[in-house]
Structure formats: structure tokens, C-alpha cells
Amino acid sequence: MSLHDRPTVTEILAAVRGYLNDEVAKTSDRRARFRALIAANVLGIAERELLSADEDARFEDERLRTLGYVEGAAAERRRRLCADIRSGKFDSPERFVAGFAYASEMVARKLAVSNPRYLKR
Amino acid sequence: MAERSNPEALDVVRNDVERFLSEQTGKEARVTDARLLAGGASQESWSVDVVLEPGEERLALVMRRDMGGVLTFATLPRATEFAVIAAAHAAGVPVPRPYFEPATIGGKPAFFMQRVEGEAVGRRLVTDPTFADARAKLPEQMAQALAQIHRIDVHAAGLDALLPAADAAQSAIQVEIERLYRELDSVDEAHPALELALRWLARNEPSPETERTLVHGDFRIGNILVGATGLNAILDWEFARVGDPMEDVAWPCVRAWRFGNDALEAGGITDRETWLRAYERASGRSVDRGRIAYLEILGNVRWAVGALMQARRHLSGVEPSIELASLGRLSAEMEHEALRLISERGKG
Numbered sequence: 270m271s272l273h274d275r276p277t278v279t280e281i282l283a284a285v286r287g288y289l290n291d292e293v294a295k296t297s298d299r300r301a302r303f304r305a306l307i308a309a310n311v312l313g314i315a316e317r318e319l320l321s322a323d324e325d326a327r328f329e330d331e332r333l334r335t336l337g338y339v340e341g342a343a344a345e346r347r348r349r350l351c352a353d354i355r356s357g358k359f360d361s362p363e364r365f366v367a368g369f370a371y372a373s374e375m376v377a378r379k380l381a382v383s384n385p386r387y388l389k390r
Numbered sequence: 391m392a393e394r395s396n397p398e399a400l401d402v403v404r405n406d407v408e409r410f411l412s413e414q415t416g417k418e419a420r421v422t423d424a425r426l427l428a429g430g431a432s433q434e435s436w437s438v439d440v441v442l443e444p445g446e447e448r449l450a451l452v453m454r455r456d457m458g459g460v461l462t463f464a465t466l467p468r469a470t471e472f473a474v475i476a477a478a479h480a481a482g483v484p485v486p487r488p489y490f491e492p493a494t495i496g497g498k499p500a501f502f503m504q505r506v507e508g509e510a511v512g513r514r515l516v517t518d519p520t521f522a523d524a525r526a527k528l529p530e531q532m533a534q535a536l537a538q539i540h541r542i543d544v545h546a547a548g549l550d551a552l553l554p555a556a557d558a559a560q561s562a563i564q565v566e567i568e569r570l571y572r573e574l575d576s577v578d579e580a581h582p583a584l585e586l587a588l589r590w591l592a593r594n595e596p597s598p599e600t601e602r603t604l605v606h607g608d609f610r611i612g613n614i615l616v617g618a619t620g621l622n623a624i625l626d627w628e629f630a631r632v633g634d635p636m637e638d639v640a641w642p643c644v645r646a647w648r649f650g651n652d653a654l655e656a657g658g659i660t661d662r663e664t665w666l667r668a669y670e671r672a673s674g675r676s677v678d679r680g681r682i683a684y685l686e687i688l689g690n691v692r693w694a695v696g697a698l699m700q701a702r703r704h705l706s707g708v709e710p711s712i713e714l715a716s717l718g719r720l721s722a723e724m725e726h727e728a729l730r731l732i733s734e735r736g737k738g
Binding site for chain 2: 303304307308310311314344347348350351354355357359360365368369371372373375376377379380382383384387388390
């Protein structure tokens with residue numbers, strides 16, 4: 270638990286999101302309403318990301334190891350992976366399938382945070 | 391004038407518009423209303439009402455004006471967009487009539503055009519019962535308008551010197567892939583899914599285009615004004631270029647441009663075959679379905695990168711906007727769709 274008092278970070282985000290959805294969006298003109306709904310939506314993204322951050326990090330670390338990227342911070346390994354894809358190191362059918370599986374799993378994780386409904390459509 | 395712009399900015403715009411329109415018309419132009427319109431992620435669009443005095447002549451105009459920052463490396467300067475719209479108007483394409491000549495308003499490049507009535511918001515157009523009749527007519531109307539665009543003689547219209555075009559040594563697809571790599575590098579984020587998709591696209595490139603025409607570059611629901619009887623005008627010409635006309639045919643099929651109406655693969659308003667056949671009839675071309683499927687994947691990557699670029703305009707501080715910021719998290723949807731389509735092709 271954080272040394273800070275409640276509301277927690279996620280509770281604060283949820284409260285602001287509720288305010289934007291239930292008050293700002295309902296009392297504003299069309300353009301301001303549109304922006305309030307976008308703002309509420311990105312706060313929802315922040316809430317979900319905070320909740321899944323630890324698990325996301327563990328998951329990505331494990332998958333990068335599986336691909337052979339063991340050394341260094343995750344962000345740095347991800348960059349090496351991108352450079353390797355671009356220079357053709359994932360062109361062979363087996364490597365392409367492995368890289369593809371990694372990318373698909375990461376994109377699914379990103380969508381679970383950014384727009385969980387998209388995967389259900 | 392319910393607008394976020396501060397009153398000073400609005401005064402500058404008003405004064406500059408009055409000065410420019412007075413010069414152009416030889417009359418005293420008075421702005422009676424000026425409002426920033428909703429939407430518009432790359433250019434500002436203003437609704438401007440003007441009275442010309444003496445006399446009672448009133449002009450209902452839209453002013454397109456540069457915003458801060460570069461949307462993508464492919465955006466045209468306003469003066470060039472104006473020239474393209476003028477050429478399309480002269481060719482009988484349904485576009486807002488362009489007025490006067492390119493201007494500078496509040497220190498930013500701008501131009502004026504006729505204000506055309508209609509709805510452009512994609513989500514409404516694909517679902518609202520009000521537009522049911524329009525939706526039934528749109529595939530045919532869009533196909534005819536697109537065929538008209540692709541018939542414009544770029545050289546005769548004086549556009550070949552203004553527009554970006556692939557050199558003879560490269561295919562239009564190669565040029566596009568190179569541009570997307572440059573844009574992705576400029577964003578400076580690691581995107582393994584986009585790297586894989588671009589690599590796949592480069593290694594599975596279809597034969598080079600058989601002809602090059604004027605390409606609208608962003609032809610889809612959301613960029614056309616629709617009224618009760620269907621298509622009123624085609625907007626947003628800032629991505630126009632000389633290239634493969636099939637890029638315009640494939641672009642409305644990209645999932646994002648179905649606005650949630652996923653089952654109707656052409657713009658959320660009709661099925662893919664209906665759209666492709668309508669274009670074939672209108673243009674006299676035969677459409678290679680495999681090429682469209684490939685360009686649809688390219689289109690998803692293009693919009694994924696485009697969304698990252700737009701988010702950068704907010705993140706860099708050039709154009710602070712919650713709307714632009716949110717687009718950074720949209721690109722995962724196009725990544726997902728690009729990978730899904732590639733994996734489907736693999737099975738075939």
C-alpha cells in the first residue's frame with residue numbers, strides 16, 4: 270500500500286472520469302462535450318494501465334527472453350528487436366512466426382488497456 | 391462564437407479575413423460570424439460569414455488554415471491543396487467551390503471555399519437512420535466521384551509540378567513504405583508489430599502500378615459531406631498526390647473507416663464487392679482484389695503511423711490537444727488489424 274491516503278491514484282482517476290462523463294459532458298456544447306468524453310476515455314486507459322502494469326511488465330520480459338532478448342531493460346530489448354526485424358533477422362519462416370506471435374500478444378495487451386471492447390467486436 | 395480560441399486570436403483572424411476579402415472583392419468585407427468547426431485534426435476549418443458592402447451580398451465560407459506541427463510527411467501546403475480543389479472543381483468533381491486565391495490569415499497559410507451543407511461525422515453517417523437513403527446511394531456516388539478524380543489530367547491541370555510523385559525507378563508502394571519508415575523513425579518509439587507489418591509489406595509487394603493518376607489520398611467516409619440525397623462534396627485534399635488509383639479504392643475498406651460498422655467492409659456503408667464493382671463500372675478499370683487486400687494492410691499501417699504522428703503534435707507541445715493525445719493509444723487497433731489481415735493472407 271502507498272503511504273498516501275485514499276483516494277488512491279486509480280480512485281482519483283475514476284472520480285475525475287465520472288465527473289467528466291456525468292457532469293462536464295452533460296452540460297457542455299457539442300465540441301466541449303466531445304472533448305470531455307475523449308478525456309474521460311483516456312483516464313479509463315490510465316486506470317487500466319495502472320492495474321495491469323506489473324503483470325504487463327512480467328509478461329513482456331518473459332516473451333522477450335523467449336525470443337532471445339535477455340540482457341538490458343525491456344525498452345532497450347524492444348528496440349533491438351525492432352532493429353533486428355528491420356534488418357531482416359526475422360525473415361525466415363520460423364523467426365517470422367516467433368516475432369509475429371510476440372507482436373500479436375503485445376498488441377492484445379495494449380488493446381486490453383487502450384480499448385478492451387475492440388477485441389470483442 | 392462559442393469557441394476555445396482566445397478573443398485576441400479571433401480578432402486577428404477577423405481583421406485579417408476582412409482585409410483579405412476586401413482586397414479580393416474590391417468591396418468592404420465585414421465578418422458577421424467566425425467559428426472554429428468541430429473536428430479537424432490537421433487543419434483548422436473555420437465557418438466564416440461575410441457581408442460585402444455596399445450592397446447586400448453575403449458569402450457563406452469555410453476557411454481552411456494550417457495548424458501547428460506537421461501531420462505527416464505527406465501533407466500538402468494550403469496553396470497546393472487549393473490548386474487541387476480548383477482542378478477537381480473544374481473537372482466537375484463534387485467539391486466545395488474554391489474562392490479567391492491562397493491567403494495568409496493570422497500569420498498562417500489559409501484559403502477559402504464555399505460552405506457546403508452536410509454531415510461528415512463518420513459514426514453518424516454509418517448508423518443514423520436519418521441517412522439510410524443517403525447510405526443506399528453513397529457507394530455509387532462515391533465510385534463515380536472517385537473515377538472522376540482519377541480521370542483528371544494532372545499535367546493539363548498544372549498539378550504535376552506541385553504534387554509529390556514517385557520517380558520512375560520506384561513503385562508507388564515502395565515510395566509509401568519508405569515514407570512510413572521515415573515517419574516511424576521520427577516518432578522514435580519501438581513498434582515491433584509495425585516493423586513486422588512493414589517488413590511483410592516490403593517482401594510481398596505486388597507488381598508495380600500499371601498507371602499513375604491523381605490520388606485523393608484520404609478518400610473515405612468522414613471526409614465527405616453527406617446530405618439527404620447522398621454525397622454533397624468531397625473534402626480534405628491535403629494528402630493528394632500522383633500515384634496508384636487503387637490506393638484510393640482500398641482506403642475506405644480500412645477497418646477504422648467503417649466507424650464501428652465492421653460487417654460492412656467498405657466504409658461501414660456497403661460490402662466490399664458492391665464498392666469494388668461500383669468503382670469498376672464508373673471507371674472502366676478492372677480491380678485486382680488481391681491488390682486491394684494488400685493495400686488495405688498498407689492502409690492500416692499508414693493510419694497506425696499517422697495516429698502516432700498526430701499524438702506527437704500534442705506531446706511535442708506544438709498543438710496541445712486531448713484529442714491528438716488520445717490518438718497515440720488508437721494505433722494499437724490498426725496494429726491489431728494489420729497483423730490479423732497478414733495472418734489471414736498467410737492461410738490463403
